Amino acid sequence: MGQLIYDGEVLDLRVDDRALTHLQIVIVNMLRRDHRFVFSWKDDVLHGDGRSSIWLHPNVSLRFTFGGSRVPAINRSWLEDLYAAATSGAGLVLTPEPPDTSTADDSAWSQAVVPGGVPSSTAGDTE
Numbered sequence: 001m002g003q004l005i006y007d008g009e010v011l012d013l014r015v016d017d018r019a020l021t022h023l024q025i026v027i028v029n030m031l032r033r034d035h036r037f038v039f040s041w042k043d044d045v046l047h048g049d050g051r052s053s054i055w056l057h058p059n060v061s062l063r064f065t066f067g068g069s070r071v072p073a074i075n076r077s078w079l080e081d082l083y084a085a086a087t088s089g090a091g092l093v094l095t096p097e098p099p100d101t102s103t104a105d106d107s108a109w110s111q112a113v114v115p116g117g118v119p120s121s122t123a124g125d126t127e
Contacts, residue, residue: 005063006054013041013052018072019094024064025074026082026092031058038091053091076102 002020004011040053077100086092
């Protein structure tokens with residue numbers, strides 16, 4: 001399980017490393033492009049079963065911590081879904097992982113590079 005640390009504060013958001021890796025790719029690429037957007041998630045039942053949101057912008061300090069050391073294979077279809085959510089009025093929300101139906105001819109966005117500099121087309125080799 002991984003965590004996101006926002007402006008020095010550990011968020012009450014625990015997600016598996018695979019999902020956090022996909023969120024990291026989307027968030028970092030959005031911020032690199034100087035985008036500002038909201039990121040929302042459902043709180044754990046132990047903490048009231050509500051929901052939380054943060055405003056992400058290029059000047060905020062973010063730290064992604066992962067429970068494991070292996071970088072998972074990247075699902076470009078999931079990246080596309082998450083990117084579409086981030087650019088919508090509702091903002092980024094972690095959605096369930098869809099089947100990867102992407103092809104080599106997909107958009108430049110879906111061909112994002114995974115953390116560590118491994119192209120997404122070869123990321124499956126690390127699993």
